[in-house]
Amino acid sequence: MNTLLDLIFSRHSIRDYTGEIIKNEDIELIVKAGMAAPSAVNVQPWAFIIINKKDKLINLSKLLPYAKMLEQSGAAIIVCGVPDKDMHFANKYWIQDCSAASENILLAAHSLGYGAVWTAVYPEEKRINDVRIECNIPNNIIPLNVIAIGVPKNKNMIPIDKYKIENIHWNTW
Numbered sequence: 001m002n003t004l005l006d007l008i009f010s011r012h013s014i015r016d017y018t019g020e021i022i023k024n025e026d027i028e029l030i031v032k033a034g035m036a037a038p039s040a041v042n043v044q045p046w047a048f049i050i051i052n053k054k055d056k057l058i059n060l061s062k063l064l065p066y067a068k069m070l071e072q073s074g075a076a077i078i079v080c081g082v083p084d085k086d087m088h089f090a091n092k093y094w095i096q097d098c099s100a101a102s103e104n105i106l107l108a109a110h111s112l113g114y115g116a117v118w119t120a121v122y123p124e125e126k127r128i129n130d131v132r133i134e135c136n137i138p139n140n141i142i143p144l145n146v147i148a149i150g151v152p153k154n155k156n157m158i159p160i161d162k163y164k165i166e167n168i169h170w171n172t173w
């Protein structure tokens with residue numbers, strides 16, 4: 001199997017970290033991988049907030065109900081939609097575009113030996129507002145998720161095989 005497929009099949013959400021900080025150059029490379037994602041008409045309707053201050057990570061972990069792992073993470077990336085950049089499709093495709101960027105971020109983190117997990121913000125109104133206030137995000141920018149990234153505590157976790165033949169339909173349902 002080639003390296004990319006190995007990475008895709010071995011990636012899984014990691015929620016336990018040592019708390020070590022992550023080098024700025026690694027975070028920048030991970031964000032760069034996010035920006036390499038496809039987007040409708042190549043509009044790139046996204047922006048990325050890098051969180052690497054411990055107090056901010058702790059605040060976010062308290063604001064988001066399923067993101068306690070942020071406390072122990074080395075950094076986080078908030079993937080934000082910037083729908084105003086997407087004039088072609090009346091702002092319709094930012095979620096797909098930002099989701100593609102998010103998956104690239106998860107894979108890039110994994111390829112560098114970090115553990116990562118997508119924690120949900122959009123479409124939960126309260127979470128959007130709380131993250132907006134905490135990170136000073138303008139009203140026309142929408143936080144899609146907070147991706148926690150850290151040095152994994154346990155490097156021997158085995159990913160679940162999610163292949164299900166019943167989910168495949170050839171040529172017709």
Ligand SMILES: Cc1cc2nc3c(=O)[nH]c(=O)nc-3n(C[C@H](O)[C@H](O)[C@H](O)COP(=O)(O)O)c2cc1C
Nearest residue numbers: 011012013014015066067117118119120121159160
């Ligand atoms: C849209 C979305 C929202 C998610 N929200 C959370 C979350 O708030 N907290 C969390 O711990 N994991 C969250 N996850 C991670 C999923 O739980 C995880 O991807 C799923 O259980 C499959 O496991 P895997 O990533 O190890 O393959 C989210 C994933 C997606 C795609």
